[in-house]
Amino acid sequence: MKYLAAYPAALRAQVEQVIAQGRLADLLRGRYGDAHDIRTDRALYDYVSELKNEFLRNAEPLSKVAFDSKLHVIRNALGTHTTVSRVQGSRLKSKREIRVAGLFKEVPLEWLRMIVVHELAHIKVREHDKAFYQLCTHMEPAYHQFEFDLRLYLTHLDGGGDRLWPATASPGPNL
Secondary structure (H helix, E strand, C coil): HHHCCCCCCCHHHHHHHHHHCCCHHHHHHHCCEEECCCHHHHHHHHHHHHHHHHHCCCCCCCEEEEECCCCHHHHHCCCCEEEEEEEECCEEEEEEEEEEEEHHHEHHHHHHHHHHHHHHHHHCCCCHHHHHHHHHHHHCCHHHHHHHHHHHHHHHHHHHCCCCCCCCCCCCCCC
16 A cells, blocks of 8 residues: 555555455545546646636746656656756746646546646645645645545555546547
């Protein structure tokens, strides 16, 4: 239960009991509806931009937002935020990017929102400190519950469980 290692032993014991009873998948499906329909990088960019404009209006614009299918494997992360700075003549130009693990294409909207809020909060606060989590909960009041439930889902997958919200076949282009 590596995804729950930082939680209290009593809580981990409750999770182990739910897993032993084979109820974790049903618990998560019952708590959350279907997977969201944000499937393209453009749709993700629009979604992230809406949240950024609502909560971080004065922050620098994002140059790129994308799903990254290699992110979870390579960096052991669910999302990243980067700032690339370049000198162009006498100006310093910077680009901000957010990448979201491909796993988030197939989850409920609440979890996508949680990871997006997390990465947006890093625009203002670099460290995972009190101010960072206050900003996260300002943007998403149920942030901590969504993070915990996502960790439950990752534990489910890590234990060999099936994806609970598999990708649906998208319709082909209309010709």
